[in-house]
Amino acid sequence: MTSVITGDIINSRRVVNQGIWLNPLKEALKHISKNNTKYEIFRGDSFQVEVQDIPSSFKKVIYLKACIKSIKGFDVRLAIGIGDKNYIGTNVSESNGEAFVYSGQAFKTLLSEKVNLKIMSKHVDFDRKMNLYFKLALIAMDNWTSNSAEVVRLSLENPKMIQAELAQLIGISQDAVSKRQKRAYLDEILELEELFRSKTSQL
Secondary structure, X not given: OEEEEEEEEEOHHHOOOOHHHHXXXXXXXXXXXXXXXXXXXXXXOEEEEEEOOHHHHHHHXXXXXXHHHOOOOOEEEEEEEEEOOOEOOOOHHHOEOHHHHHHHHHHHHHHHHOOOEEEEOOOHHHHHHHHHHHHHHHHHHOOOXXXXXXXXXXXHHOOXXXXXXXXXXXXXXXXXXXXXXXXXXXXXXXXXXXXXXXXXXXX
16 A cells, blocks of 8 residues: 655646746655655646555655745645555656546546545545545645745754744744744644545554
8 A cells, every 4th residue: 555646736837937836846756755756846836756665655644745835825635535555667657557547537626626636546435524524624735825834844944942942943932933924724634644644554
């Protein structure tokens, strides 16, 4: 079993300088997977990354969202597929199996369903519940400002740092970090991440 995240960048074609979002995306994918055969950017603004540690896949999604939302005016659509991996290719785009199929199928429904995150697996009841939780989480995540998203990104990159240390990184006050975390509903989203981790461990 494995998980596959498929995504694309919202508003990518509105800028001439594609490096504005492409370079942060590359860095985010490198952070998620040290193995460059496990991720790929294709068709300009689309990408796919395999996350073999299934319970951590939602945390990777949060991180990707935070990295892209840190760039003012940009967002990202993401779909998680969970399932078997039947064929191991030389890179992620050549591999195949349930996880890849489910991720692609879920991704194709995002525009029509007007959501920016969805999960699909063979566990229908699990998918139904998690997709409801995701819709609720997106009320906050889709409305992150670039400042809030930056704090989320740094909080995930430096989980052992206290607010004062994060404040020093950004060059703002500890109180400002606290307010940005609260506005991002970071505590609640991380509670959902723990629930996701628990539920997927039981699949």
